[in-house]
Amino acid sequence: MRAMCMAVAIASATASSVVNAQELRVITLDRETKQPVPNALITLLSRRQEPVDTTRTAADGSFGFRVKEAGKFFLRIHRTGLPVEETDAIFLENGQTRFDTLFLEPARPIQNIEELVSRELFRLFGVSLAGLPPRAVLLGEELEQARGGARAASDLILQRGPGFVSVRGAGSGRVCYRIHNGECALVYVNAQQVPSNSDIPAQDLEAIVVLTPLDTQTALGRNNGVILLFTRGSLRRTR
DSSP states (O other), X not given: OOSSOOOEEEEEEXXXXXXXXXXXXXXXXXXXXXXXXXXXXXXXXXXXXXXXXXXXXXXXXXXXXXXXXXXXXXXXXXXXXXXXXXXXXXXXOTTEEEEEEEEEOOOOOOOSHHHHHHHHHHXXXXXOGGGSOTTSEEEHHHHHHHHTTOSBHHHHHHHHSOTTEEEESTTSSOOXXXXXXXXXXXXXXXXXXXXXXXXXXXXXXXXXXXXXXXXXXXXXXXXXXXXXXXXXXXXXXXX
C-alpha cells in the first residue's frame, strides 16, 4: 500500500560499479526554491514496502544507501510537522550505482488535528477522511463534550460513534468492536496495531476513527473493520 499520494519526482543517471554492490546516491531539493532539504528522515523500503534502512539528509540535502541485493525499492520521506511523502518505484540493477535528484513539495506545515488525522488515514489505508460515513470521526469539540460521561474509548464510540458499530465489554478493558455485525475490528493506537481487545481511557484520547471492512479491504485484504485511537499529542509528534 502506498503511504501517501505522490509528491516526489525523480531525475536520474546511472553508473556501473562492482557486481553485486548496489548503491543509491541522492540529492534532495525543495521543488520551488531548488534549495537543499537537510535533516529529513529517509526510509528505504523493499518492493513489499518493508523498511530496509534509514538515514537523514545532510546539510547539502544528500543521502545514500548501499544494498546487498538488486531489485525494486521505494523511498519514504519524513519531515517534522509535514506530510509523509513517498517515491515511485526505484530499480537498482546488479552492480549499479544510481544517482538521483529528489524534488520535494514546499514545506507547508499541517495546522490542525483534522488534517493530521486525514494524513494518517491516507498513509495507513489510502482512505479519505471526507469519504467516511457520518459520525465515523470523533475529534475536537465533539469528543471533548462526550468525554465527561465516558471511561474509555469504547464508551465514546457507543455514545457518539456511527450506529453500525456495536461494542461488547464496553469500559471493561477487554472489548470487541463489531462493525456491521462482523468479526471483532482491528484496533490501532497512534497508527500502530495493538490487540483487538484494547481499550484506552477516554481522557487520554484526541481522536477516534471508525473504518468499515469496505474502507480497509484493499489495504488489509481482510474483512475486519478498524478502530483508530489517537492519544493526546500523538498526532503532532508523528513524522
